[in-house]
Amino acid sequence: MTALASPARSHHAAPAAETVAPGVVLAVRDMTKLYGPGCPECLRQTGPAVNRTTCPVCGTVVACAEITFDLKAGATLGIVGESGSGKTTVLRCLYGDTGPTTGVATLLTLGQPGRDLFTLDPQDRRRVRNFDIGMVYQTPRQGLRFSISAGGNVAERLLAAEWRQIKRIRDRAAELLDRMEVPLSRMDDMPANFSGGMQQRVQIAKALANEPVILLLDEMTSGLDVSVQAGVLDLVQEIQHESNIAVIVVSHDLGVIRLLSDTAMVMKNGCIVERGVTDQILEDPRHPYTQLLVSSVNS
Ligand SMILES: Nc1ncnc2c1ncn2[C@@H]1O[C@H](COP(=O)(O)OP(=O)(O)OP(=O)(O)O)[C@@H](O)[C@H]1O
Ligand SMILES: [Mg+2]
Ligand SMILES: [Zn+2]
Structure with a gap:
């Protein structure tokens, strides 16, 4: 998209498959999803610093902005954040329900060269959905x-x-x-x-x-009774222990994130504001927004 040709923030090149750390099954770099025409101001005029997701210049929604992370085989990454922060958008882009505006997501499965999920032809995209990635x-x-x-x-x-x-x-x-x-x-x-x-x-x-090699779980327990939630979470934990499946678990519930994920990212207004080992984030949150999230649960 031409509007992002002069991005307001830094832009990294996509990693070559061989420069990704060992054990990584998915390497996401600078994934941005805009709903709208986009303009050169979109990224500067949105995000946690200004506390908005809609660009005041052109009206575009910046659903997620410059999302970068690695997912390791067998690991569980949590994504937590308020409603509208972009969590579902990240999963839908990775699963191929929608295409990101810019970015690269390299899938590194055994015996296969790295494949960018976002530039697959329709047939290969279908194959990835049918064989490599599952979505709830x-x-x-x-x-x-x-x-x-x-x-x-x-x-x-x-x-x-x-x-x-x-x-x-x-x-x-x-x-x-x-x-x-x-x-x-x-x-x-x-x-x-x-x-x-x-x-x-x-x-x-x-x-x-x-x-699948990767399982994407989007708020799978929201809307369930607490007693039923526990059963579903137990089952997911069993699967994690039995298999080498890599999981991305999205929730606005810190309890779910703490239970299931090793590392976590906190999203706000389409951006990652904090990331690290889940327990560390929850015990010693650095970003004011994460502090707010944690204290609202503990109080
Ligand atoms: N198809 C769409 N067209 C326009 N805007 C969209 C579309 N899908 C999502 N958005 C907007 O993108 C932003 C991020 O939405 P997203 O669904 O990813 O948030 P979320 O973190 O999953 O929220 P929730 O916790 O409510 O599920 C929101 O402002 C949303 O309104
Ligand atoms: Mg959602
Ligand atoms: Zn704009």
Whole structure:
């Protein structure tokens, strides 16, 4: 986009795959997503320092700005921040639901050369979604097809990943739903007849079906009763311990971030304002916004 040709802030080149630290599966550099025409002032006129997300010059929403991070195999990265801070935007760009305006996200899976998620052709992008990355959306309606059964939702993912034998697909779907504590007697029921917690567990089963390298979890427990939340969080922890899956967990709830993530980033107005080891951030927050977040939980 020409509007960003003269960026207001620094701009780094994309890393060559071999310059990324060992064990990194995803290297994100300077990912920016604008909703609107964009202008040379967008980045300077938005962000935490001025406490706004909409550029006053051109009206563009800077949903996320210059997001840079590495995700390691088997690690869990938390993203926390208030509503509208850009958390979902980061996940949607990575999953390919929408394209960022600028930036690079290099996927480094075993035996494959580094691939920039944002410049894949449509066929390769589909392959990445079908084989490498799983996503659990903020609301079950975004992540599940309500016109087909719970088992059908999982089976659909397996078909996309080129599973062919109906019996094996059905067995695998049953295994995953059972793992997620969805009663097998309900496998052929429609998601609309499930509780919110069960719908989210079906979404997780679906996202895990193809054993992705990276799992993206967007507020998966918001809207659930506290008692149900705990069960879903337990299951995610079990998966983390059993597999080498890398997880990005998005939540506005510091408790969820503390429970699940090793390192965390705090977002405000589309920008990362603080990052580091989760416990350290929570015990000794440096940025005033993080201090506010932490104290509002502790008080
Ligand atoms: N399709 C869109 N068109 C225009 N603006 C959008 C669009 N999607 C998101 N935005 C804006 O981008 C900003 C970031 O939104 P995003 O959904 O990423 O925030 P979030 O941190 O996930 O918030 P929440 O905690 O409420 O889910 C918000 O100002 C939002 O209104
Ligand atoms: Mg969101
Ligand atoms: Zn602007």
